[in-house]
Amino acid sequence: MACATRFQPSTLSYAFSPIVSRRARLPPNPLRFRHFFSDGRSRFCNTMTGAPVMEVSAKTRRTFLFKEDEVASPADLSFEAPLKIVEYPDPILRARNKLIGTFDENLKKLVDEMFDVMYKTDGIGLSAPQVGLNVRLMVFNPVGERGEGEEIVLINPRVSKYSKKMVLFNEGCLSFPGIYADVERPESVKVDARNIAGARFSVNLSGLPARVFQHEFDHLQGSLFFDRMTEEVLENICADLRALEKKYEDTTGFPSPEKIDTCKAQSKAQKAVAGFGRP
Numbered sequence: 529m530a531c532a533t534r535f536q537p538s539t540l541s542y543a544f545s546p547i548v549s550r551r552a553r554l555p556p557n558p559l560r561f562r563h564f565f566s567d568g569r570s571r572f573c574n575t576m577t578g579a580p581v582m583e584v585s586a587k588t589r590r591t592f593l594f595k596e597d598e599v600a601s602p603a604d605l606s607f608e609a610p611l612k613i614v615e616y617p618d619p620i621l622r623a624r625n626k627l628i629g630t631f632d633e634n635l636k637k638l639v640d641e642m643f644d645v646m647y648k649t650d651g652i653g654l655s656a657p658q659v660g661l662n663v664r665l666m667v668f669n670p671v672g673e674r675g676e677g678e679e680i681v682l683i684n685p686r687v688s689k690y691s692k693k694m695v696l697f698n699e700g701c702l703s704f705p706g707i708y709a710d711v712e713r714p715e716s717v718k719v720d721a722r723n724i725a726g727a728r729f730s731v732n733l734s735g736l737p738a739r740v741f742q743h744e745f746d747h748l749q750g751s752l753f754f755d756r757m758t759e760e761v762l763e764n765i766c767a768d769l770r771a772l773e774k775k776y777e778d779t780t781g782f783p784s785p786e787k788i789d790t791c792k793a794q795s796k797a798q799k800a801v802a803g804f805g806r807p
């Protein structure tokens with residue numbers, strides 16, 4: 529997550545405070561927008577964190593858990609420094625992220641490199657898929673300055689509680705350079721995770737740490753921040769998203785793997801241009 533340009537003061541809190549809500553286990557704020565992929569598929573991005581909501585057959589459930597619990601191999605955790613930020617619409621950002629089962633020196637080096645690139649790009653949070661590694665790891669420091677604030681590393685995180693209270697916040701994302709927009713999320717969350725040594729722990733996050741965590745957690749679920757924006761907000765950044773899609777196509781020579789399809793504002797602009805000069 530990139531540093532936001534403006535803040536809502538009521539949402540800011542650098543302290544970890546207790547959760548007061550007994551809200552539900554389901555991720556609130558279900559995604560409202562469908563994005564179209566170049567192969568003709570469409571999907572609503574899934575933010576589920578645990579078992580399926582609906583009753584499913586035993587066979588289906590076993591399959592789901594197997595995929596969810598797939599553990600990363602050494603090759604999945606192989607990297608070269610310096611790390612580079614993966615930008616939208618690279619399909620790496622939508623790929624499944626595997627659990628980390630090995631807590632070794634390589635993992636510590638990866639975490640160090642992730643903090644390094646995060647600080648260099650003025651970020652306050654970064655997930656592993658954003659540097660090309662599809663594993664369930666995130667780092668963040670809400671202060672965004674090396675040597676200040678608290679560096680937080682969460683491995684294989686899960687959310688056990690969300691607050692009922694929802695707040696708006698102007699978010700940025702290192703995978704969407706220069707794009708900032710309002711996103712609504714729960715004000716606080718309770719998280720279970722492992723630390724860099726592999727030890728399990730739980731933490732209650734609220735305010736900005738909860739905001740950054742949820743943004744990065746979405747990355748680990750293959751979701752991106754614009755998936756959660758209202759149609760009105762999305763319209764304001766539609767042209768910027770399409771510009772990134774074109775940049776990807778120009779750079780790689782491949783069609784964009786997904787395309788924004790809800791650009792009403794741009795459609796109106798195009799109509800205005802088409803009508804220019806008419807009597």
Ligand SMILES: [Zn+2]
Nearest residue numbers: 529701702703
């Ligand atoms: Zn991001």
